[in-house]
Amino acid sequence: MRSMTGYGQASWSGGGRRLTVEVRSVNQRFLDVKMNLPREYSKWEEELRQLVQAAAERGRVDVVVGRSGVAAGDFEVEINEALARAAVEGWRKLQKRLGLGGEVDVSMVTRSEFVRIVERRGDGSDEIPRVRKLLQQALAEFNRAREREGKALAADMKLRCAKLLEIHRGLKARTTVLVPELQRRLSERLAQLLGDSNLSEERLAQEAALLADRCDVTEELVRLAAYLERLGELIRQKGPAGKAVDFLVQEIHREINTIGSKSSDLEVTNLTLAAKAELEKLREQVQNIE
Numbered sequence: 001m002r003s004m005t006g007y008g009q010a011s012w013s014g015g016g017r018r019l020t021v022e023v024r025s026v027n028q029r030f031l032d033v034k035m036n037l038p039r040e041y042s043k044w045e046e047e048l049r050q051l052v053q054a055a056a057e058r059g060r061v062d063v064v065v066g067r068s069g070v071a072a073g074d075f076e077v078e079i080n081e082a083l084a085r086a087a088v089e090g091w092r093k094l095q096k097r098l099g100l101g102g103e104v105d106v107s108m109v110t111r112s113e114f115v116r117i118v119e120r121r122g123d124g125s126d127e128i129p130r131v132r133k134l135l136q137q138a139l140a141e142f143n144r145a146r147e148r149e150g151k152a153l154a155a156d157m158k159l160r161c162a163k164l165l166e167i168h169r170g171l172k173a174r175t176t177v178l179v180p181e182l183q184r185r186l187s188e189r190l191a192q193l194l195g196d197s198n199l200s201e202e203r204l205a206q207e208a209a210l211l212a213d214r215c216d217v218t219e220e221l222v223r224l225a226a227y228l229e230r231l232g233e234l235i236r237q238k239g240p241a242g243k244a245v246d247f248l249v250q251e252i253h254r255e256i257n258t259i260g261s262k263s264s265d266l267e268v269t270n271l272t273l274a275a276k277a278e279l280e281k282l283r284e285q286v287q288n289i290e
Contacts, residue, residue: 001241002290003149004028004059008142010134013069019127020066021134023052023142027287028060038067040124041131048135055139057240058290065131077115084114146290153285157235157245160278160285164252165228167275171259172221174267217259224255242289249286253279 004027011020033052035045052061094100231248234241256279260272 001150001154001235001238002143002146003153003288004146004242004290005149005288006142006146008138008140008145010137010141012130012134016070017067017127018069019131019134020064020068021131021138022064022066023061023135023138025056025059025061025142025146028058031056031058032060034060034062036062036064038065038124040067041065041128044124044128044131048132051132051135051139055143056290058242063135065135067127080114080116087114150289153288154235157282157285158232160282161228161232161235163278164231164275167271167278168221168224168228170271171217171224171268174265174271175217175221175263178263178265178268217262220255220259220262224252224259227252227255240290242286245286245289246283249279249282 004025006023006025008023009021011018013019031053033049033056035049035052037045037048041048048063048065052063095102227248231245231252234245234248253276256272256275260269263269
């Protein structure tokens with residue numbers, strides 16, 4: 001079991017360049033990957049996105065790739081050789097005509113008219129293998145963080161599941177004790193109905209069946225036991241389980257509601273209220289599970 005929230009980071013420095021990759025996520029029902037890349041890597045966005053999609057199944061995942069520093073290949077010196085050659089030849093002619101001594105100084109041809117430094121925009125192809133590797137490292141750290149939090153979530157959910165099983169046993173025991181009480185109430189109801197001389201035996205049977213059906217929670221308890229057993233299996237299993245757990249919590253809540261509505265017994269009411277409190281905590285936890 002893994003949490004939907006996590007963080008991972010990886011970086012590299014060399015040759016004047018620094019690359020960083022950060023991966024973070026928050027809760028979200030479905031997977032939503034947001035990529036924030038330098039312009040040089042935009043053509044590889046889909047490939048990098050697929051690496052993220054292979055590592056996560058739910059949540060909003062934000063990936064930020066940083067590129068900073070100055071590498072030797074980022075700049076290029078452009079020389080206007082024709083202009084520089086013409087300037088040197090012109091200076092030598094002037095020396096000859098005026099009888100000037102000395103040599104042509106190199107500073108003459110390093111002025112901005114002759115030499116220009118320009119930034120070279122690379123396509124990022126030489127860096128993308130390293131970016132890919134950094135993303136994989138960041139995703140590995142990201143998943144380790146999610147697994148650590150997932151273990152804590154699973155431990156808490158196991159406690160909730162154990163309490164729900166205990167409540168189920170209490171409900172089962174209490175409803176068994178209530179059978180004689182149901183029989184007494186049924187007898188009283190029949191006695192009231194028999195006071196009406198015009199009441200048919202068929203009507204009596206219908207009333208008895210309705211009252212018994214309204215109070216019988218045997219089917220609900222059987223389904224509740226099955227749901228709780230499956231919930232325990234999902235909490236223990238490896239891999240994504242959030243959607244399945246969320247569905248089970250809804251089904252368990254439905255059975256608890258039905259049991260509570262069918263019984264007017266105070267102890268049963270208290271047990272169903274305790275079960276709802278545990279379910280609410282489970283519902284909060286499942287929002288964090290992948």
